[in-house]
Amino acid sequence: MHHMKKIALGCAMLLAAGVVPAADALKIGMMTTLSGPASGLGIDIRDGFDLAVKHLGGKLGGLPTEVITADDAQNPDTAKQITERFLKKDKIDIATGVVFSNIMLAVAPAFIGAETFYISANAGPSQLAGEGCSPYFFNVAWQNDNLHEAMGKRVQDQGIKSVALLAPNYPAGKDALTGFKRFYKGDIADEIYSKLGQLDYSAEIAQIRAAGADAVYIFLPGGMGINFIKQYAQSGMMKKVPIFAPGFSGDEDVVKAVGPAMEGLYNTTHWYREMDNPANKRFVADFEKETGRLPTLYASQGYDAALLIDAAVKAVGGKVDDKAALRKAFETVKAPSVRGEYRLGNNHYPIQPYYLRQVVKNADGSVSNKFVAKVMDAHVDAYAKDCKM
Amino acid sequence: MPSTPTPLTQGLPSAWSAIGVAVALAIYPLLMSVAGQDFYIGLGSRVLILALAASALNLVLGYGGMISLGHAAFLGIGGYTVALLAQGGSAPAWLAMPLAVIAAAAGAALIGAVSLRTRGVYFIMITLAFAQIFYYLAVSLRGLGGDDGLPMLARVELPGLSLGDDIGFYYFVLALAGLAFMLLYRLAASRFGRALVAIRENEQRMAAIGYPVYRLKLAAFTLSGGLAGLAGALLANLSLGVTPHLLTWHQSGILIVMVILGGSGYFWGGLTGAAIYMLLEESISTHTEHWNLWLGALLLFIVLVAPEGIMSLRRKPAKAERA
Amino acid sequence: MLYLLLEQGLNGLQYGLMLFLLAAGLTLVFGIMDVINLAHGSLYMIGAFLAAAFYQHLENYLAALLLAILATALIGALLEQTLYRRLQKMSHLSQVLATFALILIANESVKIIFGAQPLMLPVPEMLYGPIELVEDELYYPRFRMLIIVVGVLVALGLYLLVNRTRIGMWMRAGASNPGMAAVMGVRIQPLFTFVFALGAGLCALAGALLGPLLAVNVGMGESILIPAFEVIVIGGIGSMRGALVGSLLVGMIDTVGRVLLTLLLKAVSDPATANSVGPTLASMAVSLLMVAVLYFRPQGLFPARG
Numbered sequence A: 001m002h003h004m005k006k007i008a009l010g011c012a013m014l015l016a017a018g019v020v021p022a023a024d025a026l027k028i029g030m031m032t033t034l035s036g037p038a039s040g041l042g043i044d045i046r047d048g049f050d051l052a053v054k055h056l057g058g059k060l061g062g063l064p065t066e067v068i069t070a071d072d073a074q075n076p077d078t079a080k081q082i083t084e085r086f087l088k089k090d091k092i093d094i095a096t097g098v099v100f101s102n103i104m105l106a107v108a109p110a111f112i113g114a115e116t117f118y119i120s121a122n123a124g125p126s127q128l129a130g131e132g133c134s135p136y137f138f139n140v141a142w143q144n145d146n147l148h149e150a151m152g153k154r155v156q157d158q159g160i161k162s163v164a165l166l167a168p169n170y171p172a173g174k175d176a177l178t179g180f181k182r183f184y185k186g187d188i189a190d191e192i193y194s195k196l197g198q199l200d201y202s203a204e205i206a207q208i209r210a211a212g213a214d215a216v217y218i219f220l221p222g223g224m225g226i227n228f229i230k231q232y233a234q235s236g237m238m239k240k241v242p243i244f245a246p247g248f249s250g251d252e253d254v255v256k257a258v259g260p261a262m263e264g265l266y267n268t269t270h271w272y273r274e275m276d277n278p279a280n281k282r283f284v285a286d287f288e289k290e291t292g293r294l295p296t297l298y299a300s301q302g303y304d305a306a307l308l309i310d311a312a313v314k315a316v317g318g319k320v321d322d323k324a325a326l327r328k329a330f331e332t333v334k335a336p337s338v339r340g341e342y343r344l345g346n347n348h349y350p351i352q353p354y355y356l357r358q359v360v361k362n363a364d365g366s367v368s369n370k371f372v373a374k375v376m377d378a379h380v381d382a383y384a385k386d387c388k389m
Numbered sequence B: 001m002p003s004t005p006t007p008l009t010q011g012l013p014s015a016w017s018a019i020g021v022a023v024a025l026a027i028y029p030l031l032m033s034v035a036g037q038d039f040y041i042g043l044g045s046r047v048l049i050l051a052l053a054a055s056a057l058n059l060v061l062g063y064g065g066m067i068s069l070g071h072a073a074f075l076g077i078g079g080y081t082v083a084l085l086a087q088g089g090s091a092p093a094w095l096a097m098p099l100a101v102i103a104a105a106a107g108a109a110l111i112g113a114v115s116l117r118t119r120g121v122y123f124i125m126i127t128l129a130f131a132q133i134f135y136y137l138a139v140s141l142r143g144l145g146g147d148d149g150l151p152m153l154a155r156v157e158l159p160g161l162s163l164g165d166d167i168g169f170y171y172f173v174l175a176l177a178g179l180a181f182m183l184l185y186r187l188a189a190s191r192f193g194r195a196l197v198a199i200r201e202n203e204q205r206m207a208a209i210g211y212p213v214y215r216l217k218l219a220a221f222t223l224s225g226g227l228a229g230l231a232g233a234l235l236a237n238l239s240l241g242v243t244p245h246l247l248t249w250h251q252s253g254i255l256i257v258m259v260i261l262g263g264s265g266y267f268w269g270g271l272t273g274a275a276i277y278m279l280l281e282e283s284i285s286t287h288t289e290h291w292n293l294w295l296g297a298l299l300l301f302i303v304l305v306a307p308e309g310i311m312s313l314r315r316k317p318a319k320a321e322r323a
Numbered sequence C: 001m002l003y004l005l006l007e008q009g010l011n012g013l014q015y016g017l018m019l020f021l022l023a024a025g026l027t028l029v030f031g032i033m034d035v036i037n038l039a040h041g042s043l044y045m046i047g048a049f050l051a052a053a054f055y056q057h058l059e060n061y062l063a064a065l066l067l068a069i070l071a072t073a074l075i076g077a078l079l080e081q082t083l084y085r086r087l088q089k090m091s092h093l094s095q096v097l098a099t100f101a102l103i104l105i106a107n108e109s110v111k112i113i114f115g116a117q118p119l120m121l122p123v124p125e126m127l128y129g130p131i132e133l134v135e136d137e138l139y140y141p142r143f144r145m146l147i148i149v150v151g152v153l154v155a156l157g158l159y160l161l162v163n164r165t166r167i168g169m170w171m172r173a174g175a176s177n178p179g180m181a182a183v184m185g186v187r188i189q190p191l192f193t194f195v196f197a198l199g200a201g202l203c204a205l206a207g208a209l210l211g212p213l214l215a216v217n218v219g220m221g222e223s224i225l226i227p228a229f230e231v232i233v234i235g236g237i238g239s240m241r242g243a244l245v246g247s248l249l250v251g252m253i254d255t256v257g258r259v260l261l262t263l264l265l266k267a268v269s270d271p272a273t274a275n276s277v278g279p280t281l282a283s284m285a286v287s288l289l290m291v292a293v294l295y296f297r298p299q300g301l302f303p304a305r306g
Helices: A002-016 A039-055 A076-090 A101-113 A146-157 A171-183 A202-211 A223-234 A252-262 A278-291 A297-315 A323-332 B015-034 B039-063 B071-088 B093-115 B120-140 B166-189 B191-201 B203-209 B213-239 B249-262 B269-285 B291-305 B310-322 C002-033 C040-058 C061-087 C092-114 C142-164 C166-176 C178-183 C188-210 C220-235 C240-268 C271-296
Strands: A026-032 A063-071 A094-096 A117-120 A137-139 A162-168 A187-194 A215-218 A243-246 A266-269 A350-361 A367-379 C130-134 C138-141
Touching: A026 A039, A026 A076, A039 A063, A039 A252, A039 A278, A039 A297, A063 A076, A076 A101, A076 B039, A076 B213, A094 A297, A101 A117, A101 A137, A117 A297, A117 A323, A146 A171, A146 A215, A146 A243, A146 A266, A146 A350, A146 A367, A162 A171, A162 A202, A171 A187, A187 A202, A187 C271, A202 A223, A202 C002, A202 C240, A223 A243, A223 A252, A252 A350, A252 A367, A266 A367, A278 A297, A297 A323, B015 B039, B015 B166, B039 B071, B039 B166, B039 B191, B039 B213, B039 B249, B039 B269, B071 B093, B071 B120, B071 B213, B071 B249, B093 B120, B093 B213, B093 C271, B120 B249, B120 C220, B120 C271, B166 B191, B166 B213, B191 B203, B191 B213, B203 B213, B249 B269, B249 B291, B249 B310, B249 C092, B269 B291, B269 B310, B291 C092, C002 C040, C002 C138, C002 C142, C002 C166, C002 C188, C002 C220, C002 C240, C040 C061, C040 C092, C040 C188, C040 C220, C061 C092, C061 C188, C092 C220, C130 C142, C138 C142, C142 C166, C142 C188, C142 C240, C166 C178, C166 C188, C178 C188, C220 C240, C220 C271, C240 C271
Parallel strands: A026 A063, A026 A094, A094 A117, A117 A137, A162 A187, A162 A215, A215 A243, A243 A266
Antiparallel strands: A266 A350, A350 A367, C130 C138
């Protein structure tokens, strides 16, 4: 009996000392939205991630890497089922890919419960940034409020006196506007809530005109944003009451879909295409070569997620089963990135600068985003202070 | 368009086939556990739950001829009831599950009372309208979690059975679904079931004979809603939470597809349809990003080969002989 | 305030007429062929994508619109000949399953062919921007004006087609009793092909007209399928008049209702409550309208049969 205890103690000590064998391969679970109206976003995250793996010679952290891709179809229940498959059947080491926060919230408890690291390449819900932060959850994109906060600050700094706000009528819409108002202290001319998935925005456009604001801030993800911007431009309002929007509403896919009518729209991001660093130059050139599309925010985030995993796995020498060491590595490693330097805060969300872009007309009549100014530096999200881990 | 004449007891299984299905379902998780395929136990629970929901719909759609495109509402009511009760941590199963069924049945009684004034496509659309109302409520109200839905920290609690465990939960689902199937079997074989089928075939004649047509249909609709609510409550437990996606018309549509796929009006139609749909989705989607294309093509093929559903294939030779 | 309401009235009219283009085809196919076509929205999506694709090559909106209508009508005719002809003989339930499968196939095919990102279909230069209807008070986008004009013309054209032409007579005969019509010498199969192609062409017209206003992306068909079905159910399935009245009713309630409800609530309660309750009620307004109409008139406003 005594002898047994000794052996057990020995084993425990060995484990504590970190004698975990290095894995001989790495399995990544890439679950994202690949079908339905929002499939463009998920496809960009996946293609960005895959490009990084290709750039790294098919290896992340020196380990031959298999990326298992799955389509959540923007359905939380489907996502739940895929998560089960990832954890119990495929036995993945690290997961990434989810676009939407409601899906992230549905599956995060399962990953966290199984002590599997999740590196979010987009979804950054507040629930996982404050009290509910987790040692196993990391985000390489931004906390959901950040782009709205950055625009709030910019509009404030620009001295705009009065703003109309527009968002779909659901809690995420109200949270987004709250994020904007955290930094914008001027007059709110009107706060308009539309239907989720709405097609026709003529009523809202009339209200914005009636409100007599100097600018309008919109939170309308996906097709809703495209619908609104197209209709707004045609109503001749673009020049009179300019649109300020979060980066994803002014991204390359939206610019491509709306066309020249989009000229003049301001948007805030943590990355822009012309960024002057070698990693970004290579990413932008090769992404366009591989896919025939201009990279979006989503693509850059997928790429950066792979770079972070690569750096962290390298730092632990491929010993991905040593959870404590790997966590430390994710928290502290200086991963290269297409957005320049960023670091992860105490709640595992990025602390980084935010920039203003504007859609401008080029010499050939086409339109594209142009960098305007830096809005914020090393911005910490509003929930980090509540995170204790 | 007249529907094909059907014997009143069409598709009712023999006692032996029912026992066979029950035994197979009971040993399934043990086999999977031995084979080390734990993932398939959870998937089995999901198939059973959807089979329950599809069978509940089959009662009104297949037996009663009422095409409801609003059963997502009852799934949702059941799911949200359990999730609300569990907000404090966890809820006892004996309280949460019956309450979910009662809430969903009450909702179904109200919706049915209004909707059953209409027929055919009008009935399809009015049930859809009610479901949409519930969807927009769930999405808009912060108390219901909006778009994020309501997460649950733990499954409901049952003394003596660990529901947090995959196998334990599977048997919990199997027991409740089994009870529901027994109830449906008794109903289908009863005077009530026969009257329901007869109303589907010729409502005017049944009314002329003196059957309380409206009340019978409402009773079936209420019961169906209650059972769908049970499925919703189980789904919330399986997924540890509910989201408004459970209330979308897409969800109602999938349930209809499952029933038609399996064979509407056949007792095992719901179970067969749910199992085939889930297995198709699961197996095709792991192989290709374009799984929707193949799923669509297969469904189309099945409609053209077996327009009355998979379960009807077993009967084909007999029909041919009669003809 | 008056002008705000006036503008909303125009918007409701425009949205309603847009819905009518889809509802007309849906109600024709259902009324005459007795087919529930869930894939009607997919034809609208295909029309919009084809218009956008033609535009990219030709850079001429009108040409792209006409080509898209022709191509979609052709696709519709082919679908009728190969698939819907068989579905017609099946139960409504089988039709639901088959056309649901078609939605899946159409969405994925469009994604494979055109990519997952939304396409661009801009407003032609000469129709860009607003017209000033009342100085400084009432502006209205030219393109939306065009939609109103086209919608009215199509409604008129369909009325004349159904009530004043020989084909229209056949269509009415086919709708009320296909067997008898066939015996009396109406060639019923070509008639069905024509009706289905007409419905598909109207879908493409709607897709090409709405393309400059809405996102042209995968799944756009489903977002408009439900309003279109709501319209024909409120109006009475199979009735062209019902489709028109239903469209205008839904269009008005959806646009005007949204603004009015919030304004009314703001008058009786504090702005915060109004801002949250108003839009929630407005989201449900069309569903509530449908429930109310069907409660009092279970066959819709203008029952087509019996």
